[in-house]
Amino acid sequence: MKEFFAAVVETLITWGAPGLFLFAVVDGAGLPTPNGLDFILLVLTANRPGFAYGFAAVTLVGSTIGCMFLFYMARKGGEAGLAKYRSRPRFVRFEKWFQHYGMLTVFIPALLPIPLPLKFFIVCSGVFEVHPLIFLRTLLIARVPRYLALAYLGAQLGDGSFAWLKAHTWHLVGFALGLLVVLVLLVKLVDRRKRATAQA
Numbered sequence: 001m002k003e004f005f006a007a008v009v010e011t012l013i014t015w016g017a018p019g020l021f022l023f024a025v026v027d028g029a030g031l032p033t034p035n036g037l038d039f040i041l042l043v044l045t046a047n048r049p050g051f052a053y054g055f056a057a058v059t060l061v062g063s064t065i066g067c068m069f070l071f072y073m074a075r076k077g078g079e080a081g082l083a084k085y086r087s088r089p090r091f092v093r094f095e096k097w098f099q100h101y102g103m104l105t106v107f108i109p110a111l112l113p114i115p116l117p118l119k120f121f122i123v124c125s126g127v128f129e130v131h132p133l134i135f136l137r138t139l140l141i142a143r144v145p146r147y148l149a150l151a152y153l154g155a156q157l158g159d160g161s162f163a164w165l166k167a168h169t170w171h172l173v174g175f176a177l178g179l180l181v182v183l184v185l186l187v188k189l190v191d192r193r194k195r196a197t198a199q200a
Contacts, residue, residue, distance in 0.1 A: 021061070024063040045155050112146070
């Protein structure tokens with residue numbers, strides 16, 4: 001299976017931007033390819049640094065299309081699959097938590113090029129009927145800097161960009177945890193101010 005996946009990736013790389021776009025759509029739609037899209041983007045930008053930001057734009061568009069497809073599929077069919085869980089207290093608590101903090105769980109893994117369970121939270125966003133524009137906005141705010149940064153990295157370091165990412169994996173994990181804590185605290189602060197305003 002790994003050999004087959006490697007052969008597919010190699011073929012798509014030879015296709016250039018069209019192959020990158022196709023892979024981005026499929027990856028966003030839910031095919032499990034841990035960091036495969038980032039890998040292809042880095043390879044292409046390393047080989048053609050002059051078109052690095054064009055590759056980033058292609059990746060952004062393809063990934064967004066795929067993620068929105070997965071979101072709407074979950075929104076359309078996921079509710080029926082969860083009907084039997086609706087009355088369970090633990091599930092009710094999770095849904096309430098997700099309605100409040102769910103977009104943070106989409107933003108963090110969408111922003112950082114480290115393996116995090118983004119697809120699961122995209123499905124949750126659709127099932128729990130997050131507004132499509134809010135979901136899309138969160139996705140774009142995270143994906144734009146991610147793909148621009150990867151394109152820059154690939155263009156500047158070439159093949160050395162993979163070693164750089166590997167060497168800084170734990171730094172990125174620490175940054176993700178720190179950012180999550182900061183954003184949760186900000187949400188709590190906003191909630192507190194809203195309650196104070198409502199009681200005034």
